[in-house]
Amino acid sequence: MSVIDITYGQLLMSLIFVIIVGIASVRLQLDLERDIFWGTIRTFTQLFMIGYILKYIFAIDNLYLVLFVFTGMIFFAAYTVRGRVKEKSIPYFVPTFLSMFASYMFVTIVVTAFVVQVEPWYKPQYFIPLGGMVVGNSMTAIAIALERIFADIRRGRDEIELYLCLGANRREATSKITKEAIKAGMIPSINSMMAVGIVFLPGMMTGQILAGVDPITSIKYQIVVMLMLVGSTAIGSIVVAFIARNLCFNKAEQILLK
Amino acid sequence: MLLELIDISLTFNDNALFSDVSLAVDTGDLIFIGGPSGSGKSSLLRLLNRLNDPTSGQINLEGRPLTDYKVAELRRQICYIHQTPVMVEGTVKQNLLLPFAFESLRGFRVPTDETLIELLHEFKLDDIALSDQAMVLSVGQKQRLAFIRALLLQPKALLLDEPTSALDRDSRLVVEEYVERLAGQKNLAILMVTHLDFKPKHMKARRYILKRGGLEERAR
Known part of the structure; x- marks a missing residue:
């Protein structure tokens, strides 16, 4: 190089x-x-x-060390999300952390093991920066989805209660709200697919170019990264929105959110 | 016995709203519950369709504890009508038929337009079309639609939380007249929280006052 x-x-x-x-x-x-x-x-x-x-x-170059570092990154991301969402009455931290862990692990492994085909799949030079981008980007998506779902359930309490009174379950009573929260989390990463390469040059790609990598190779990486981020923000928003929605109700379909 | 409340207590954030409340409700009963604001009248109603659960005591529906029922099915049978009517985005028809899309009502016959129009007529809402937007109607019209929506579920009891307090005089009279007719004709119990003194002309109602944490029956 x-x-x-x-x-x-x-x-x-x-x-x-x-x-x-x-x-x-x-x-x-x-x-x-x-x-x-x-x-x-x-x-x-x-x-x-x-x-x-x-x-x-x-x-x-040790598997356990890589997993340890990645888990730590996700933990701090979940912690940052909690700082931003500021919801006190629903204990969402542990389930959010676990679902972030599962979905980020899945997306990053798919990218390193199958798309880029790194040998071994946990090779830190690939796994940590790619995983880091996944965590950093979908952390924001998850915070948006969570903020939205708690705020909308609180604001839409009367309508949700009406649904419940008429015999709806929590899924039926909050279907619109859940959909909107998931969309709110996903939209920024979809929008950036529209603007990439024209409105902005992503940092990863410019970094690779500066490091002497052929621009075509670096844009191929960037494409993988863009699609990976759409995937991870979508999976993250969907899983977390459903979990948060479920946590807002008890078994008797009563609203727990204060 | 349709509904039976046995030694019900309710505490909110370490504040006892009421305790040891007992009440028996039969089909055909018309029950008024009054009392100062903050005494827990609405909270008492909300226990009957499990929007909340009592801190202690038991409530039975037809001899079985409420907790034995699927909650969605229970809420269809014990239907709660809010003080301020809530309509969702969409037409009058969409609002009236809203519950028929729910899982718990699967297998229920969806009412025909004729049935809906007939009910609109009974509630003196002839000037409203099924295709009108529900959100723009007056509070009085919305509350009457809320009644129709509840009745379409064929409930065994109606829980009315000051259903006329937000209404103009005309709407109030229509609703009160209809409450009286319902109580007399249909196989239905009605529990109504009320501030205003509504005196049914033909029905005898049992009156209770909820105050100082207990429920007292009043002379008619």
Whole structure:
């Protein structure tokens, strides 16, 4: 590969950008200097840390280590989702985490084992970045679907109760709401299929091109990634929406959501 | 005995709404439940079709505990009508026939347009067509549609939660007149939570007051 390595001296040169921003912040009294400072420090330390961790994981090339790291990523994704959804009355964290785990594992394994045909399928250099994209993208989809379903059940309480009073079960009483929540989760990844290559060049593809990979090879990877993300956001939104919907009712078809 | 409430208590967030309430309801009964707001009148009604369950005590339908019934089937038989009528997006006909798409009503004969039109007429809704949008109707018209929708399910009991409190005088009179007729003619028990003093002309109603956590019968 013909990629030019960046020396530490060259890396420090890129600080020029944050210095400009820092000066602008002082002169315009934006009061952002502290954030810029800490943001820069964190960018350096966090990325160096993950760089060395990945280097270590790639070197060891061990199935259990890869699964451990992937599980950790999914756990933090589920945790982030919980922070965003802020629903207190329904215990959805564990089921959400488990269904995220099952669906992301499935999608990532299909991509590495069958589409890209990596040997072995868990080769960390492929599994971790591809899995990471799956987790990062569908995490947002799952948060949207969950927020939507809880908000709509709460807002549509009277109508849901009417359905229940007339002899509907929870599926019949919430079919519209569940559908809308799943769609809300899926739409962003479908929309990005429309815009890719014209409105934006995806980071993964540009990264590969910078690393000296043939553009045709890199767009093939990007196509796999786009379709993989549509699949994982769809599976994630559907599974989580149904689980969350079921958790909002008890056996006697009473609404539990407060 | 159609419905039997035995020593029912209900507690919400450590607040006892009422306790040891007992009541027997027979087919053909017309029962009014009054009492100050917040005394738990609506909550009491909601226990009868299991929108909620009592904290303690037992409720029987025809001798069997409510929990023995499939909840969807129970709710069809013990039909609850909300204080403010709820209509869904769609036509009058779609609203009236809504429950007939549910699993629990599979095998039920879907009422014909003639039946629906006849019922609209009985509720003095002749100026409404089956193809009209239900959402744009007045509250009074919607509440009468809610009654028709409930009656199409052939319930054994109707639970009415202040069904006339949101209505104008005309709609209220139509609904009250019909409640009275229903109570007298059909094989049906009616339990009605009410603030306004509705005095049926031909029917005798049993009146109860729910206050200070207990249910007391009032002289007629």
